Amino acid sequence: MTRPDYMALALAAAERAAAAGEVPIGAVLVDGATGDVLATAHNRTETDADPTAHAELLAIRAAAAARGEPRLVDCDLYVTLEPCPMCAQAISFARIRRVYYGAADPKGGGVAHGPRIFEQKTCHHRPEVYPGIGEERAGALLRAFFAARR
Amino acid sequence: MTRPDYMALALAAAERAAAAGEVPIGAVLVDGATGDVLATAHNRTETDADPTAHAELLAIRAAAAARGEPRLVDCDLYVTLEPCPMCAQAISFARIRRVYYGAADPKGGGVAHGPRIFEQKTCHHRPEVYPGIGEERAGALLRAFFAARR
Numbered sequence: 001m002t003r004p005d006y007m008a009l010a011l012a013a014a015e016r017a018a019a020a021g022e023v024p025i026g027a028v029l030v031d032g033a034t035g036d037v038l039a040t041a042h043n044r045t046e047t048d049a050d051p052t053a054h055a056e057l058l059a060i061r062a063a064a065a066a067r068g069e070p071r072l073v074d075c076d077l078y079v080t081l082e083p084c085p086m087c088a089q090a091i092s093f094a095r096i097r098r099v100y101y102g103a104a105d106p107k108g109g110g111v112a113h114g115p116r117i118f119e120q121k122t123c124h125h126r127p128e129v130y131p132g133i134g135e136e137r138a139g140a141l142l143r144a145f146f147a148a149r150r
Numbered sequence: 151m152t153r154p155d156y157m158a159l160a161l162a163a164a165e166r167a168a169a170a171g172e173v174p175i176g177a178v179l180v181d182g183a184t185g186d187v188l189a190t191a192h193n194r195t196e197t198d199a200d201p202t203a204h205a206e207l208l209a210i211r212a213a214a215a216a217r218g219e220p221r222l223v224d225c226d227l228y229v230t231l232e233p234c235p236m237c238a239q240a241i242s243f244a245r246i247r248r249v250y251y252g253a254a255d256p257k258g259g260g261v262a263h264g265p266r267i268f269e270q271k272t273c274h275h276r277p278e279v280y281p282g283i284g285e286e287r288a289g290a291l292l293r294a295f296f297a298a299r300r
Binding site for chain 2: 045046048049050051052053057060061064065067068069070071072084085086087088089090093094095107108109110113114115116117120121122123
């Protein structure tokens with residue numbers, strides 16, 4: 001699969017989140033060596049009553065469990081929205097190689113906004129970051145979700 | 151129970167972490183209205199093969215599951231070490247009222263060091279923070295753990 005296809009899987013996960021009444025954000029974790037999808041997840045904070053159940057954190061936890069190790073060396077994350085500071089720090093802890101994300105998040109993002117986690121001196125692993133992949137559809141999903149709730 | 155007793159529970163959890171070969175950090179989540187302990191946890195990143203399995207995140211997830219809601223309004227967290235940026239952001243998402251912590255963590259902390267998560271403009275909930283509670287024992291536990299590994 002090529003990169004846009006992985007993001008299409010993440011966008012499909014985001015659509016499932018919206019259908020479940022969750023903020024529509026999806027994530028896919030890929031083994032960079034084999035191209036295998038290790039985990040796909042969407043936001044489940046309300047469903048699971050878990051404030052940490054963001055798409056990225058769930059994907060990281062599932063992929064690490066599947067591999068049986070807490071570090072996801074040579075793995076790449078595709079996520080429809082810029083990760084928040086919590087997820088960005090988890091990405092660093094997991095030693096993820098590359099992060100591809102869709103829409104920017106000036107209000108809640110932690111990569112290109114807010115604390116810019118990967119630019120901190122105390123951040124010991126910095127992934128390569130590729131923003132703006134599939135951002136149009138990711139942003140449209142989020143706008144439609146919040147417009148319907150107002 | 152008074153505050154030092156909750157931190158004693160967190161320190162006992164940190165000791166259990168060390169006995170399990172995990173970095174000795176413990177956390178206790180308390181219902182501020184009733185004084186009930188909602189969750190006690192210690193670091194389990196290696197045991198669970200989960201890079202997000204920090205004491206604070208595990209305590210937050212367990213307490214939220216027990217309450218059946220993703221926000222822990224009026225709850226207080228006692229943790230033996232200054233929370234990292236991931237855990238600090240999770241504390242904010244969970245709407246935790248007060249954070250009491252032991253030792254400062256200049257290298258990995260995210261409250262008084264690094265990104266200082268609660269001081270970010272994009273941080274929408276800031277708990278009250280009380281550092282230095284039981285820090286001597288918390289720091290001694292960590293130093294003994296890392297000294298034995300060298």
